[in-house]
Amino acid sequence: MTAARPKPGKPDARRAALYGSQAAGAGPQGMAARILEFGEELRGEGVAVGTSELLDAFAVLELVSWTDKADFREGLAATLAKSPENRKTFELVFERFFFRAAELAALTEGVREQGEPGDSGLDGDPREGDPGEGGDADGEGELDMDLIRQLVAEALRDGDEARMRDLARLAIAAFGQAGDGSGVIGVDVQRIRRALGLKAEAQPELPKEDPRSEGLPREEIRKFEAMLRRELERGQIERTRALPAARPLNELDRALPSGPLQDLAAVHKVVMQLKRRLKTQGQENRGQKRRTAVDVRKTMRASLETGGVPVVLKYKPHRPRRPEIYVLCDVSTSVTSASVFFLSVMHALHDSFRKMRSFVFIERISEVTGVFEKERDFRKVSEAIAKDAGVADISGYTDYGRVWSEFAALVEDDLHPRATVIVLGDARTNGRDPKAAVFGQIAAKAGRTFWLNPEPRLYWNYGDSVISSYEQYCDAHECWTTEQLEEFVKALTRPIR
Amino acid sequence: MPVSPASVSDVASGLRATGYLPGESTALVSFLAEQLGKPILVEGPAGVGKTELAKALAKYLERPLVRLQCYEGLDEAKALYEWNYRKQLLRIQTEATDSGWEKVQDDIFGEEFLLTRPLLQAISSTEPVVLLIDEIDKTDQEFEAMLLELLSDFQVSIPELGTVESTTHPVVLLTSNNSRELTEALKRRCLYLWLDYPALEHELEIVKLHTPELPDVVARKLVELVALIRDLDLKKPPSIAESIDWARTLLLLGAQDIDQETFRSTMSVIVKHRTDLDIVLERVGGKLVVGQPVAG
Numbered sequence: 090m091t092a093a094r095p096k097p098g099k100p101d102a103r104r105a106a107l108y109g110s111q112a113a114g115a116g117p118q119g120m121a122a123r124i125l126e127f128g129e130e131l132r133g134e135g136v137a138v139g140t141s142e143l144l145d146a147f148a149v150l151e152l153v154s155w156t157d158k159a160d161f162r163e164g165l166a167a168t169l170a171k172s173p174e175n176r177k178t179f180e181l182v183f184e185r186f187f188f189r190a191a192e193l194a195a196l197t198e199g200v201r202e203q204g205e206p207g208d209s210g211l212d213g214d215p216r217e218g219d220p221g222e223g224g225d226a227d228g229e230g231e232l233d234m235d236l237i238r239q240l241v242a243e244a245l246r247d248g249d250e251a252r253m254r255d256l257a258r259l260a261i262a263a264f265g266q267a268g269d270g271s272g273v274i275g276v277d278v279q280r281i282r283r284a285l286g287l288k289a290e291a292q293p294e295l296p297k298e299d300p301r302s303e304g305l306p307r308e309e310i311r312k313f314e315a316m317l318r319r320e321l322e323r324g325q326i327e328r329t330r331a332l333p334a335a336r337p338l339n340e341l342d343r344a345l346p347s348g349p350l351q352d353l354a355a356v357h358k359v360v361m362q363l364k365r366r367l368k369t370q371g372q373e374n375r376g377q378k379r380r381t382a383v384d385v386r387k388t389m390r391a392s393l394e395t396g397g398v399p400v401v402l403k404y405k406p407h408r409p410r411r412p413e414i415y416v417l418c419d420v421s422t423s424v425t426s427a428s429v430f431f432l433s434v435m436h437a438l439h440d441s442f443r444k445m446r447s448f449v450f451i452e453r454i455s456e457v458t459g460v461f462e463k464e465r466d467f468r469k470v471s472e473a474i475a476k477d478a479g480v481a482d483i484s485g486y487t488d489y490g491r492v493w494s495e496f497a498a499l500v501e502d503d504l505h506p507r508a509t510v511i512v513l514g515d516a517r518t519n520g521r522d523p524k525a526a527v528f529g530q531i532a533a534k535a536g537r538t539f540w541l542n543p544e545p546r547l548y549w550n551y552g553d554s555v556i557s558s559y560e561q562y563c564d565a566h567e568c569w570t571t572e573q574l575e576e577f578v579k580a581l582t583r584p585i586r
Numbered sequence: 587m588p589v590s591p592a593s594v595s596d597v598a599s600g601l602r603a604t605g606y607l608p609g610e611s612t613a614l615v616s617f618l619a620e621q622l623g624k625p626i627l628v629e630g631p632a633g634v635g636k637t638e639l640a641k642a643l644a645k646y647l648e649r650p651l652v653r654l655q656c657y658e659g660l661d662e663a664k665a666l667y668e669w670n671y672r673k674q675l676l677r678i679q680t681e682a683t684d685s686g687w688e689k690v691q692d693d694i695f696g697e698e699f700l701l702t703r704p705l706l707q708a709i710s711s712t713e714p715v716v717l718l719i720d721e722i723d724k725t726d727q728e729f730e731a732m733l734l735e736l737l738s739d740f741q742v743s744i745p746e747l748g749t750v751e752s753t754t755h756p757v758v759l760l761t762s763n764n765s766r767e768l769t770e771a772l773k774r775r776c777l778y779l780w781l782d783y784p785a786l787e788h789e790l791e792i793v794k795l796h797t798p799e800l801p802d803v804v805a806r807k808l809v810e811l812v813a814l815i816r817d818l819d820l821k822k823p824p825s826i827a828e829s830i831d832w833a834r835t836l837l838l839l840g841a842q843d844i845d846q847e848t849f850r851s852t853m854s855v856i857v858k859h860r861t862d863l864d865i866v867l868e869r870v871g872g873k874l875v876v877g878q879p880v881a882g
Contacts, residue, residue, distance in 0.1 A: 141774050145624070152621050153594075153614070160594065163611035167618065171627070171778040173764070394671045406659070 120155065121147070127186050128169065134182055136175045142168055188319075237263055238285050245287065245309040253309075257316040260285060261324065278317045287313070381405060413507060414445045415500060415535070419514030421451040421487040446500070450492045454499070487517065489555075490524035497531055504534040512563070513541045516549075516556035525558040538563035541577060545569060589647050591617055597646070606635070606642030607792050615779045616643060625737050625758035627722075627773060630781035633825015636761040637720055639781075643757060644716035652711070652756075653718045654704040656725045662732060666742060668701045695746040705733075706750065709742050714754035722772075723762040730772050737775045784826065786813055792826060797833040807844050808833055812856065814870055824856035832856050846874045 124146060128138045145168040153164040162183060170179035237260055244252040264281050287310050387403035395401075446458045504510075510531060516523075532538040540559060542549065546567045549556045556565060566577045591597045597620075598613035608616070616639070619626045628636045644651035654665055662668075674694040681690055702710065708717040722730070736742060740752040760776065762768060784792065789809045793800070800808075809829065816823040824832075832855045841848050849871055857866050 137770060139774060145622070145777070148622050149618055152618060159610060160614055163614050164618065167611065167615045167777045167779060171773040171776070172767075173629070173780055176780055396675060 120150075124150070124165075127165075127182075130182055130186055131169060131179065134178050136170060136178055136182075138169055234263055234284070241285050241287065241313070242305060245305045245313060248306070248309055250312070253313050254316050254320075257313060257320050261317065261320055277321055278314055281317055282310075282314060413443055413509065415504075415508060415510045416445065416447045417454070417492070417496065417510070417512045417514070418447065418449050419451070419487055419512075420449045448496065448499075450487070450496075452486060452488045452491065454492050454495045456499070486519040486521075487514070488521050489514070489516065489518050490522040490527070493524050493527040493531060497527055501534075504531070506534075506536040508535045510535040510538045510563075511541065512539070512559075513543075513568075515542055515544050515554065516540070516559060517553050518555050520553055523555045523558050525555075525562070528559055529562045532562035539577070539580070540565040541568040542566070543569050591620060591647075593617070600646040601639075601642050604642045604645040605795060606638055607788065607795060608639075609781070609784060609788065611779060612639065612781065615777055619759075619777055620647070620757055622777075623755050625760060625776045626779055627768070627776035628759055628761045628779045628781060629764050631783065631823070631825075632763055633827050634781045634783055635826055636759075636781055637718065640716060640718035640720075640759045640761075643759070644718075647714075647716060647757065649714050649716045649757070650711070651716050651718060652704050652708040653720060656719065656721045656723075656729075658724055658726070660725050660729055663703070665703050665705050665729070666732070667703055667706045667744060669695070670699045670701050674699050697747070700744075700747070705736060706742055708756050708758075709736065709740060709752045710750055711756075712753065715756045717756045717758045719758065719760045721763065722760045723765045723768060727769060730769050734771055734775065737772070783813075783816055783823075786810065789813070789826065789829060793829055793833045796830045797837050800833050800837050801842060804836060804841060804844060805833065808836065811844065811849075811870060815856065815866055818865055818869055820857070820862045820865065821859045822857075822862065828856045844874065846871060849874050 125143065128143050128146070131138050146165055149164040149168055150161075153160045155161050165183070166176060166179050170176045237256065241253070241256045241260065244256055260281055264277070264284060287305060381404040384403045384405045388399050388401070391401050391403055392399040446456065447461060448454050448456050540556070540563045542556060542565060544554070544567065548554065549567075559565070564580070566573065566580070568574055568577060589600070591600060594614050594617045597617040598608055601608045601613060601616070615626055618624070628639060630636055640653075641651060677694050677699075678690055681693070700706075704717070705719075708715050719733070722733075737758065740755065742750045744750060760772075783789075786809055789812070790805060793805050793809060794802075797805070812824050812829045812832075832852065835852050835855050836844070836848070839848070839852070850867065853863070853866060853871075857863050
């Protein structure tokens with residue numbers, strides 16, 4: 090692993106491509122400059138890297154050799170990434186930054202893969218060793234897709250990484266011959282994967298000796314995809330003789346996980362973190378509120394030290410605000426992906442408040458407070474809601490108007506100014522009457538009303554979204570990343586002034 | 587004489603010798619902290635050995651360990667120093683008759699009347715120490731701010747006395763369960779170390795170190811089960827300390843294998859919530875061999 094040193098005189102455009110905004114003009118050479126660029130890139134991803142952090146990183150590099158990749162990375166991480174989330178970002182940026190740097194070095198040094206058309210055929214790719222079947226295959230004309238399928242499946246079953254890497258190249262070559270390339274790496278990876286028929290589920294229709302008939306290990310498939318991605322990226326760099334622009338990590342990488350069940354663990358982690366923060370929320374507002382009550386008992390006790398004279402006053406601590414909460418959650422198909430997340434939020438909020446009642450609705454409303462009290466396992470909760478909660482779902486279309494009327498009838502007498510109502514939904518009425526006035530009545534009775542919309546603000550009020558007619562009665566927040574959710578929770582627990 | 591490590595591998599083997607098996611980055615960060623004189627902020631789930639690391643470091647570096655356990659409402663008087671009012675009052679009473687206020691004032695704000703608390707103790711100690719500030723996330727933000735001076739300059743200002751500077755450089759560890767976001771200012775002054783549950787082989791090594799008499803088969807099965815249980819969604823996943831406790835329990839019982847009976851009767855060592863017990867029994871217990879022990 091080396092930090093790249095572009096040779097003097099190479100076009101700046103290339104460096105600009107590598108380092109994005111950083112690189113106008115000939116930058117300084119050497120390790121120090123690279124570390125600074127790396128820090129800059131981390132800042133671009135939202136990691137707070139201050140000058141003092143960078144100074145620490147340099148101090149560390151005096152003690153740690155940069156030739157040892159693990160030590161180098163851990164040393165930098167210890168000084169630059171100071172929370173688990175930042176650490177995750179750090180790993181991604183580190184891989185990307187130094188992988189690109191190595192590619193750039195290879196480009197400037199004129200190191201090529203074997204069999205690369207139009208090159209003098211310098212051999213010895215320093216990173217990969219023997220390109221094997223993949224390298225040779227370019228010249229051989231037709232590639233047998235079925236054979237590749239078989240080989241890949243076997244390699245995945247055995248977890249043989251070296252063969253997987255070779256086969257990744259081979260698959261890309263075969264795929265390229267078929268002329269299916271879209272030019273977008275992410276899309277190509279998925280197409281190749283589909284073409285190879287790689288699934289974690291068992292495929293009993295295939296012949297017995299095919300390893301795919303019993304399903305492939307999920308972990309290995311993920312690894313293979315990563316290899317495909319890497320090889321495609323390398324191919325692109327070689328083809329265009331330039332590095333793709335360093336773009337920010339996809340915003341969606343940090344978006345709320347939704348959809349398939351295997352993401353549930355991730356959702357849950359996010360929610361657990363939120364819950365912990367929520368519990369300690371009250372403390373942060375301590376400085377803002379000067380009005381406190383004297384704790385007589387503690388003050389008397391303290392006065393013993395000063396001979397019975399109460400020199401030091403002791404105060405009663407502020408208790409964090411624990412509001413009474415009503416949550417309404419849309420579980421219709423237009424928000425299926427978001428509802429998984431919605432439900433987990435409800436689940437987490439459930440025991441953080443003094444009193445909480447949860448409802449789910451599609452066309453009609455039904456209360457699920459009991460389900461949450463009984464079940465702790467999230468998967469079971471979602472099953473129970475789908476099965477037993479009896480969400481009246483005749484057409485499958487959300488009817489907000491009806492939901493408001495029913496909700497009002499259900500809780501009318503319980504609502505009071507210290508209650509908080511939270512609605513989670515996309516406010517898409519499918520053309521039905523939104524009955525905003527009824528919602529207004531509910532909002533007027535409750536102390537505070539919030540609306541969480543899983544759609545980006547950009548899409549609000551387009552099509553059948555009627556959020557604006559509700560927004561006049563409540564605080565509407567967009568809520569499709571964890572940060573937004575956290576912002577919301579802060580707003581929720583902030584004391585009323 | 588306190589030890590001063592020369593390289594990362596020195597630290598790694600030193601920690602090993604004290605019975606603490608450091609992970610990949612633990613030894614590296616400890617080494618850096620010792621060399622650069624920076625505090626380490628250790629974060630991670632409960633029971634992965636954050637506090638143990640401080641103890642092991644103290645043992646390895648042959649320094650005394652000064653520990654400050656944080657809790658909500660911890661203040662300067664408990665953490666830093668406090669004037670000994672009673673003694674001061676006695677002094678004033680005995681001298682009140684014949685000496686002026688000026689003289690008494692000089693007298694009663696002397697070191698004699700100072701009660702040193704852990705932080706001041708670590709700073710003023712004549713031999714180098716390891717200072718452990720445990721569970722810093724339990725305190726208020728104001729307390730963090732108070733720590734800043736200590737962590738960056740290793741000094742404490744006492745208005746009546748002046749500044750107490752450290753003569754020897756303490757190795758400082760702060761631990762946090764991440765129950766609240768710490769301030770940027772505090773993080774800025776620290777090296778960051780994230781400790782997670784160890785990988786399977788690593789934990790196996792730890793268990794074997796603590797219970798060498800436990801049969802290999804059982805030890806391996808034990809860590810596999812613990813890893814499986816941690817993957818479940820529990821209120822409190824089992825910590826390393828609990829794996830070790832479980833290993834000791836099995837050793838005492840002379841278990842040759844973990845079958846359903848053994849598991850059922852001993853699982854309360856690692857799972858400590860009523861609801862968790864049910865989940866574990868259902869998800870993990872069912873997969874085990876019933877009845878007579880079978881090798882493997």
